[in-house]
Amino acid sequence: MTGTAAEAEVVPLLELAGVRAGYGAIEVLHGVDLALRPGSLLALLGPNGGGKSTAMRVCAGLHPATGGELRFAGRKVNGISAQDAAKLGVCSIPEGRGVFPNLTVRENLWAATGTGARLADLEEKAYGRFPILGKRRDQLAGSMSGGEQQMLALSRALGTDPAVLLLDELSMGLAPMIVTRMYDTVAELVEEGLSVLVAEQFARAVLPIADTAALMLNGRVVATGAPAEIEGRMAGDYLGG
Amino acid sequence: MTTFLTYTILGLVLGAVYSIAASGLVLTYNTSGIFNFAHGAQAMFGTFLYWQFQQWGWPAWLALVAVIGVVGPAMGAALHTVIMKGLRGTADVTKIIVTVAVLLGTVYLAQWVWDPDEARTVDMFFGTGAKISVGGVEVRYHELVCLAAAVAIAAGLRVLFTRTRAGVVMRGSVDDPDLLRLNGHDPERAAMLSWALGSTLAVTAGVLIVPISGGALDADQLTLLVIDAFAAAMFGRLRSIPRTFAGAMVLGLAANYVLAYLPSAGTFTGNLRVSLPMIILFVVLVVLPQDRLRGAAVRTRERYRPPTVRSAAVWGAVLIAGVYLYSLLLSDSGITTFALGMTFAIIALSLTVLTGYAGELNLAPLSFGAVATVVAFHFGVHGTGLDARLNVQGILLAVVAAALVGGLVALPALRLRGLYLALATLAFGEFLSNMVLRDTTEHKLFGIKFTLFPGGSLVVPPLRIGPLDLRDGTSSLMTATVLFALIGIGLAALRSSGYGRRLAAMKDSPAATAMLGQNLVRLKLSVFMISAAIAGLGGVLMASATGTVAQENFTFVGSLGLLMLVVVAGIGYISGALAGGLMAGVGSAVLVATFNDLALGHESMANVYTALGHLVLVMTALVGMGVGRNPSGFVHDIADSYRSLRGARPVLYGGGAVGAVLYVLAVTGVIGAWTFAIAALCVVMLLPVVGRMVMEERGSRETPLELAGVDEPYTDELRGKLDRALGLPAAHRPARPAPALRGEANAPA
Numbered sequence: 001m002t003g004t005a006a007e008a009e010v011v012p013l014l015e016l017a018g019v020r021a022g023y024g025a026i027e028v029l030h031g032v033d034l035a036l037r038p039g040s041l042l043a044l045l046g047p048n049g050g051g052k053s054t055a056m057r058v059c060a061g062l063h064p065a066t067g068g069e070l071r072f073a074g075r076k077v078n079g080i081s082a083q084d085a086a087k088l089g090v091c092s093i094p095e096g097r098g099v100f101p102n103l104t105v106r107e108n109l110w111a112a113t114g115t116g117a118r119l120a121d122l123e124e125k126a127y128g129r130f131p132i133l134g135k136r137r138d139q140l141a142g143s144m145s146g147g148e149q150q151m152l153a154l155s156r157a158l159g160t161d162p163a164v165l166l167l168d169e170l171s172m173g174l175a176p177m178i179v180t181r182m183y184d185t186v187a188e189l190v191e192e193g194l195s196v197l198v199a200e201q202f203a204r205a206v207l208p209i210a211d212t213a214a215l216m217l218n219g220r221v222v223a224t225g226a227p228a229e230i231e232g233r234m235a236g237d238y239l240g241g
Numbered sequence: 242m243t244t245f246l247t248y249t250i251l252g253l254v255l256g257a258v259y260s261i262a263a264s265g266l267v268l269t270y271n272t273s274g275i276f277n278f279a280h281g282a283q284a285m286f287g288t289f290l291y292w293q294f295q296q297w298g299w300p301a302w303l304a305l306v307a308v309i310g311v312v313g314p315a316m317g318a319a320l321h322t323v324i325m326k327g328l329r330g331t332a333d334v335t336k337i338i339v340t341v342a343v344l345l346g347t348v349y350l351a352q353w354v355w356d357p358d359e360a361r362t363v364d365m366f367f368g369t370g371a372k373i374s375v376g377g378v379e380v381r382y383h384e385l386v387c388l389a390a391a392v393a394i395a396a397g398l399r400v401l402f403t404r405t406r407a408g409v410v411m412r413g414s415v416d417d418p419d420l421l422r423l424n425g426h427d428p429e430r431a432a433m434l435s436w437a438l439g440s441t442l443a444v445t446a447g448v449l450i451v452p453i454s455g456g457a458l459d460a461d462q463l464t465l466l467v468i469d470a471f472a473a474a475m476f477g478r479l480r481s482i483p484r485t486f487a488g489a490m491v492l493g494l495a496a497n498y499v500l501a502y503l504p505s506a507g508t509f510t511g512n513l514r515v516s517l518p519m520i521i522l523f524v525v526l527v528v529l530p531q532d533r534l535r536g537a538a539v540r541t542r543e544r545y546r547p548p549t550v551r552s553a554a555v556w557g558a559v560l561i562a563g564v565y566l567y568s569l570l571l572s573d574s575g576i577t578t579f580a581l582g583m584t585f586a587i588i589a590l591s592l593t594v595l596t597g598y599a600g601e602l603n604l605a606p607l608s609f610g611a612v613a614t615v616v617a618f619h620f621g622v623h624g625t626g627l628d629a630r631l632n633v634q635g636i637l638l639a640v641v642a643a644a645l646v647g648g649l650v651a652l653p654a655l656r657l658r659g660l661y662l663a664l665a666t667l668a669f670g671e672f673l674s675n676m677v678l679r680d681t682t683e684h685k686l687f688g689i690k691f692t693l694f695p696g697g698s699l700v701v702p703p704l705r706i707g708p709l710d711l712r713d714g715t716s717s718l719m720t721a722t723v724l725f726a727l728i729g730i731g732l733a734a735l736r737s738s739g740y741g742r743r744l745a746a747m748k749d750s751p752a753a754t755a756m757l758g759q760n761l762v763r764l765k766l767s768v769f770m771i772s773a774a775i776a777g778l779g780g781v782l783m784a785s786a787t788g789t790v791a792q793e794n795f796t797f798v799g800s801l802g803l804l805m806l807v808v809v810a811g812i813g814y815i816s817g818a819l820a821g822g823l824m825a826g827v828g829s830a831v832l833v834a835t836f837n838d839l840a841l842g843h844e845s846m847a848n849v850y851t852a853l854g855h856l857v858l859v860m861t862a863l864v865g866m867g868v869g870r871n872p873s874g875f876v877h878d879i880a881d882s883y884r885s886l887r888g889a890r891p892v893l894y895g896g897g898a899v900g901a902v903l904y905v906l907a908v909t910g911v912i913g914a915w916t917f918a919i920a921a922l923c924v925v926m927l928l929p930v931v932g933r934m935v936m937e938e939r940g941s942r943e944t945p946l947e948l949a950g951v952d953e954p955y956t957d958e959l960r961g962k963l964d965r966a967l968g969l970p971a972a973h974r975p976a977r978p979a980p981a982l983r984g985e986a987n988a989p990a
Contacts, residue, residue, distance in 0.1 A: 060423060061422070062422065062423070081422065082419065082422030082423055083424075083427050086422070086423055087425050091423075092423045093423075094419065094423065098420060098423070099420075100413045100416040100417060100420065100421075101416055102412060102415070102416050103412060103413055107403075107409045107412075107413075110406055111406070111409055111410055111413045111421065111424050112424050113406065114410070114421075114424040114425030114426040115424070115425035116425075156424070
C-alpha cells in the first residue's frame, strides 16, 4: 500500500485488516485493508458492487466479518454489535435515508440520544446548523424532502459527539447543491477534529475535502493515497483500461 | 330514558374493554409490524389461569396480580423471543399465519388443560352486589373498574408513545431496526417490551370482559370476543390510540343499542348483535383511507417455482393413479375420510391461486364454500330421502354464486392490500357465519317464503351426473381427485399464461404493475372471483362428502386452520394445496380419532392416548409457528432435495422398487393401510438423504463458483477463471501467472 512511514506510527481510530465478509455463501469482501487516522477524512471510492457498503456495514457492526480484524483505536472488536459500536463512539449514517420516516424530526433526534447525548443539546445543534429542521420539528421525517431528511440524519453526528463518523453514499438521490452543502458541513466537522470515513460513488463530491482516498474494486482496496493521486487512477480503473 | 341510560352505560363498559384489547393490538403492531391474531387467545389463556389460580384458593387480588403482573408479560416476552423475532422480512401471509398458529395452539392447549365440557365462571371484582346508583341506573364496581382502567390505559399509552424515549424507540423499531442499533438502542429489547405490554393488556381485557359478557369461560368464545376489538383498532388505522379508544366506544354502544331497540323476535337481532363488530370492521376498512401503494417491490423470503402445464398434467395423472391404487387398500370409512380430505384440497387450491400466485389474502375460504353449499342446497337437490341427489346445474349455480359473492366482497375491498384485505375477508366470513348460517327463521321476500339455514343444519346429498353416482365412497373419492387434478392443471396453465404473469407482477409490486398499464382492479377482482369459485366447488363437495353440515363446518377457526396448513405445506404450489388440504381434512382428524379410539379401547392407557390426541392438535399449531423459519413451505424443500437427485437414477429406481414392494405387501394384507402410508411417506422423505450420501461417495461434486471463498479458498486460479468467464481481462495478462497481489495490478472491474 502507499501509506508513508509517518502515517503508520499513529494508531488509527478505525482499522480494517484483511477483513473478509459476505452474504450467505457469497463472499463480497476478500481481505480489505483500511485505516482511518484521527482527525482526518478518508474517502472510500469505487463503482457499484465493489463492496463499499458492505465494508461500511462491517465498520458499523451491522455485518459480521468472517475473517481479518476490525479494530477501534487499536483494539480488536470483531463481532461487535451495532449498538455497542455506537456506544463506543461510532456514528454511522447508513445508505439511503438514515431517519425513521414515521417519527417526527424531534422524535428522530430523541431516538439519537441512545448513546448518552442530551435531547436539548441535539436539538440546539441540529436546529442551529439546519434551521429548516427547527421549523419542521413536529413533522414526520418521512414527509420531508430528501435533502431535509439527510440533514436530519447528519444532525445525529452533530450532537452526539462521536469519535468516528461513517457516511455511506451521502449524495444518493440529492441535488448537487445540497450535496455540496452536506459535505461542507462534514468538512467543518473534520476541522473540529472528528474522524470521518465516507463511502461515495461520486468521487467528485468528496475528493476536494478528503485527506486520503482509497479505491475499492471487487471486494478489495486496490489503492490508497492522496486524493489527487487516486483521482488520476480512477478514470482508468473504472473503464477497465 | 332509564333504558337508554342503562344501555349507554353497558355500552361504554363494553367499549372500555374493547379499547383495552384493541390498544394492545395497536401497541404490538406499531412496534413489530405484526398484527397479532393470537391477541384474543392470549387474553383467553390468561383468563383461564386467573380462574385456575382462584381454584387453588388464591384470593382474587393475588390471582389478578399474578396474571397481570407475571403471566401477561412473561407470555408476551416468550412469544417475542421464541417466535415473532424471526418474522422480520417475511410476507404478510407468513406473519398472519404464524400468529394464527399461535391462536390455534393456545386454544388447543387450553381445551386440553381445561376440559371444555366443564362449566366455569369468572366473577366480577367486588362481586355482583357491589354497585352504586347513577341517575337511577345501577352501576357495578366492576364496570367502574373497566371504565377507569380503559381511560388510564389509553392515556398511559398515548404518553408512552409520544412523551417518553422508550415509546419513541419502540415506534422506531418498526421503521428501521438497523438504524435503531446504529443509534445505540437494542431493537429486540424494545420489541420484547412491547410484546410483554401488549400481552398484559390482552390478559387484562380478558379478565374484565368475561364477567360482563355472562361470566362463562369458553376458550373459543373468549378468543373471538377479543377479535371483535379488531374493529376498534382499525378505527385508529392501527396507529392512533385516541381514535382506537373512540372506535371502541362506538363499537360498545352500537352493540348495546342494537340489543335495546331492535325487535327481539326471531334470530335476526341476536345474530346482528354478534356480527356487528365484524360489520363495523368491514365498513371501517372500506371507508377509512388506507395506505397508498408502496413504490418499491416487496422483498420477502418466500420463493416459489411455477410449474409447467406439462409437468402438472403428468403429476395429475400420477396423483389419480396413486389415489386409485391406495384406495384399494382402504376400508370404506377410510375412503370416505380420504374423499373428504380431497375436497379440502380443492378448497386449498383457491388459496394457491389467490395467495400463492396473486399475493392477496383470504382468511375465510370456507365461507365461500358455505355460500355455495347454501345455494346448492336450495336449488340443486332433487328427490327425497335416500334417493335425494345433487344435480350438476345446482353445483354450477353454486359455483357461480360463490364467484359473484367473492366479487362482491372484493369489490369494496379492492383498494385494500395485504393485512387490510385479509381482515375484510375475515369480517365477511364472520358476518356470514353469524348472519346466514345461524339464520333459522322464515323470511318473506316478494311473496316467497324461505329459510336460509333451516333447523341450523343442512343435509347435502351426494352428486349424480348421468350414470356417475357419488353415493359410494370410491367414485366420490375419484371424482374429487380428478377434479383436483383438472383444476390443478388449469391453475398451472393460468400461472404460465399472460394473465398469470400479470398476477405475479401484481404480487411483487402493485405500483410497478399499475405503471405498466395493467388494470389492478380488474386483476384483483377476477382472481378473487376465480378463487371464490374454486372454494365454492370444494365447499359443495365437502358438504356433500360430510352429509350434514352446520355452522361449525365453516367456522373462522376452520378456515384459518386450513390456510395455516396450506402455508406450512407451501401455498405457492399445487402440491402444497394437496398436502395442506389433506392434512386439514384427514390428517389431524384421523390421528385424533385414532387416539380417542385407542383411549376407549385401553382403559389403563386412556390418559396417555387422550394426551397424545391433544398433542397432535397442539403439534399442528407448532408446525404453523415454524413457518417463520421456512416461509416457502415443506413442499418447496422436498422438491428442492429431489432436484439434486436427478443425476442419481439408481437411487430413484431403488426408491420406486421399495415403494412397489411395500404396496404388494399392503395389497396382500401383510401390512395395514396406515402402516403402508407411513412407510411410503418415510421412503419419500428419506430418498433425497440417501441420494445425497450415495452421490457424496462418488465425490463428483464441484464447488459452484459462487461458493468460492466459503467452501474453498478464493484462489487466483479461480479469479482468473471468473475473469475469463466474464470475458474481461484475459487479453491483459497473456501467459502471465496469476498475480500474487491483484491489488497491485491495474485490474479492471
